[in-house]
Amino acid sequence: MSAQLTGQDSLPSSAAVTTFVGRRKELSEARATLTRSRLTTLAGPGGVGKTRLGIEVTQRFRRQFNDGTWMVDLGSLNCGAPISPAVASTLAIPDQSHRTALERVVTYLRDKELLLFLDNCEHVLPAAVELVDRVLATAPGVKVLTTSREPLNIAGETVLPVPPLTLPSTNDELSDRNLEQFESVAFLVDRARNVIGDFAITPQNRHAVIELCTRLDGMPLALEFAAARLQSMSVTQLLERLDQRFRLLSRGSRTAQPRHRTLQALIDWSYELCSPEEQVLWQRLTVFPGSFDLDAAEEVCGFGDLSPDLILDLLDRLVAKSILLTERTGETVRYRQLMTVREYGAERLGEGAAGELHHRHRDCFLRRAETMVAQWCSPRQSEFILRARTERHNSMAALEWSVSTPGELISATRLAVALRHHWVSDGYLSEGRYWLDRVLDGHDDAAATPERGAALWVVSWVSLLQGDHEAGAEYLTECRSVATALHDDGLLAHTRHWAGLHSLFTGDLTTSISQYERAVTAHDRVGDTGASLTAQFQLGMAQVLHGDPRIALATCDRAIEIASEHDELWNRAYALWISGICHWMLGDHVAAHAAATEALTIQKHFQDAICTALTIELLSWVAASTRDFPRALELSGAAANVWRGLGTTIGAFGPHIEQISQASARRVRQGLDPAHRDSRPFDQRPLSKEAAIEVALTEPREGASTDADIAPLTRKEWEVAELVAQGLTNRQVAQELVVSPRTVDGHVGRILTKLDFTSRMHIASWVSSKKSG
CATH class of the missing domain: 1.25.40 (Serine Threonine Protein Phosphatase 5, Tetratricopeptide repeat)
Known part of the structure; x- marks a missing residue:
């Protein structure tokens, strides 16, 4: 039940036989928190690795306390039991008086300098709160580290959420070896090698490994159970049977606490710690397959015994118990359940x-x-x-x-x-x-x-x-x-509208123009302003491809004016794209570039994939017309990435625009240096839609770093490295680049791996040397 963690004593046997994998970020945060705070709680769902992290933290801190670091495992205590006797036993406090165990612990610790690690507090919270509060008030040299599925909620507590291990994406273009930079994969491989000594990620099992880690939410305990099954199954076979996870993942350590021996027992324990109302909401929230917001939870789950006005408080309590995780973007908060928690709740939900x-x-x-x-x-x-x-x-x-x-x-x-x-x-x-x-x-x-x-x-x-x-x-x-x-006049208007698009895309521009003019009139008659604006910019497209750029420009100007009156952006961006084509055909490359840039600036936040691809194509044509052939090639490569993501090509938009695109591509190939004519930018390192927009909006600077200068990093990794060198955190980098923090975590991990560095300081030094060189 307990162990002393000092410089001389060994770790508990359960920790000594397993490798500590990952958690670099959490270790750093725990170290900083323990330096400034006297009470730190590692909070998270069952099986996420709170205990293992806590043991690692206390081991690394053991030399900083004259009286050592002491661990008390409260997991075997009954719900609501007092914890003072267990703490007194661990600290070997003599029991030779009529005083209570709590008084003896408080008196003993009064002049001590130590770290007290209380593991598994969630089922004995009242007793833990009482003891910790007294110790902090009377023993200034004592610091306390706790693990719990919910915080102690007392003054001075700093809560460090322990998230699941980091996960790869099936879209990540990584070698099998580089997959292990993700904590969940590294953890699975490490534990699998305890069972199969030569276990390795191969081209045959890499996608199964990624999906297994993802479907198990990167939860260490679930991955432990899965690794144990690899003794008699392949990763693919295990994945195919994962819908039976509560039966399949049932081979835990015989020395573990009973609730940690099977996945079912682990979730049972969390469920039993919830009130009946919390259990009902847990069950109802399983209807959400992904994340959800407060309004949706109230609307969907607030009925019957749970009125909508109860939902917020119950959500708060489920978050506190680590049944729900939160996702924050600015002022927006969303909630989600881990897949295993969701499946458990769904099994408890009645069919009706x-x-x-x-x-x-x-x-x-x-x-x-x-x-x-x-x-x-x-x-x-x-x-x-x-x-x-x-x-x-x-x-x-x-x-x-x-x-x-x-x-x-x-x-x-x-x-x-x-x-x-x-x-x-x-x-x-x-x-x-x-x-x-x-x-x-x-x-x-x-x-x-x-x-x-x-x-x-x-x-x-x-x-x-x-x-x-x-x-x-x-x-x-x-x-x-x-x-x-x-x-139905509105339906007839749409019939004419999309007949106009069909004629446009099949090359009958005269018919297309006629259909669009009738559609605009029909949409206006029924009061559908949005549809009218869409028909207008598409009419402008038909007109400019028909060879009437000035007429098309007037059409687009009207659409932009009406869109501006409604503060509407979607049709406005498309109308700007057509306006850019008009200016380009009229030889005004500056105006064409300005219109396209304005359209893409809208897309930086709107991210309409089709408008993005078409506008980047236009910028490539403008670059080719101004004989900036390397830039034109770069832009056409960025557009190609967006088209691939869409599953279509510019050819779908009709023979006329496809011919323009092909003519520009030929001009670029002829204008390029022979050594670069066959190059295909971004084919080897695909760009996301967001990154393609960034490439198009970022004009090459005089003397900017070339790909050779920043090797072996990609352009995106170089941008991340520059921001890291400025002292930004991963979350701040994510906000700067408008991507998720998890994406930045992956970039930083790859940078460290590629450069064989171990810290952000090394990255900053390397960036500085590149810039000064």
Whole structure:
């Protein structure tokens, strides 16, 4: 139950036989916190590695305390039991008086200088609070380190959340060896080698290793259990059976506490420490497949015995107990459950309750999506798109449930249609096509309903952007029949609108212009300003490709003026892109560059994938026209990355614009130095959409570092290294580059690995030497 951790004494046997993996950041934070605070709590969910981290911290601190570092494992105590006797026993305090154990501990520690490590406090919190509060008040030379699933919540406590081990992404372009820079992978490999001495990551198992670590949330205890199973299974076989995780992951150490011997027992322990209301909310929150916000939790889970006004307090308590994790972006807070915790709660949820929850969940995200459509032409566009992007997993789960549940087809159709700007702006064309086709398959082909008609024009739009022009035309033919049968002027306007896009993309510019002019009039007649603006910039595209740049420029100017009146950005950015093409065709390269840059500046925060790719293409054409061929090549490479992410090409947008793109590419190849004509920038190191925008908006500086100068780092890694050298933390770097902190963690890890460095100070010194050289 206890152990003394001093310079002379050994660690507990459970710690001595395993390697400590990763946790560089947490160790550094714990060291800093223990230096300035007398009470530090390592808080986190069960199995996240709080005890192992605490042991490592106390071991590294043992020489700083004259009276040593002492560990008291409270895990074997019954819930609510006093802890003072266990502490007194560990400290070997004589029991020769009538005083209570608490009094003897407080008296003994009064003149001591030591670190007291209380492990596993969550089930004995009242007793732990009483003892720690008394010790801190009477023993100035004592510092206390605790581990708990929830904080002690007493004055002077500093809480250090212990997160899961860092995870790789299936999108990371890393060698098998470099995968081990991620803590979860390194941990799994280390524990697997205890079972299979020659275990290694190979091309055959690398994706299974990544997915296993991800689906186990990077939780050390779950990874320990998984590694034990590798004695008789491959990683792939284990992954295939992970839906039975509570039975499969049941081979813990026989010397561990009972609740740490199986994954089921571990979560049982957390569940039993919750109140009945907390348990009910835990169960209900499992309807969210990813993260969620407070409003959604109140709307979806606040019914029956749990009224909406109780949800905030219960969420707070589940966060405190490490059942929920928080994600913070600026002033926005979202919550999520680890996958294992979510699956446990789902198993506890009754079938009837699950149906009610899924219905409420779908209605919540249907309402949000239809609000986005109703208020689209407004200053809230970027907010709507960001929310749709953030809520994607919830929307997809709502669609799946609605399509699979009898009687829910109409709602499923409404949701698939309402997400249209998400499908198009965020580049989920294939996913949007899949869901729209799936809901249409459920409708009678002869049915003339508003829902089916809307789904037909939206799927036509998506198909045309994918380059599937024939399917797009077929959908429009059906849509026209529905609109005619319903005498629906709004639906007829959309039929003309997307017929104009079909004609544009198939090269019939004259017909396209005629269709768009009629569509703009029809949209204006029914009061659909957003659709009218979209038709106007597309009309401008048809006009400029038809060879009428001045007419197209006037069309775009009108669209930009109306968009500005509504503080609307999505159509404005596209109209600016077309304006840039007009200026470029008229030979005004400065105005073309300015219009394209303004459009991309909008996209820096909006991140519409199609507009981004098209605008970067335009900047490449401008660079080629001004004979800056290396820059043109760089920009075309950046655009190619965005097209790849979209799953389409500029060829989908019609033969005329494709011919312009091909002509520019030929001009670049002819103008380049022969040694660089076959180069394909970014093919070996793909760019994200955000990075492509950054490349396009960052003009090369005179004397800027070349790729050779900054080798072996990539451009993005060099940017991160420069910011690290300025003294910024990973979170500050993430804010500066508008990426997630986890992405920056990965970049910093790769920089350290590539340069064979061990600290950020080394990175700063290296950057300084490169710049001075």
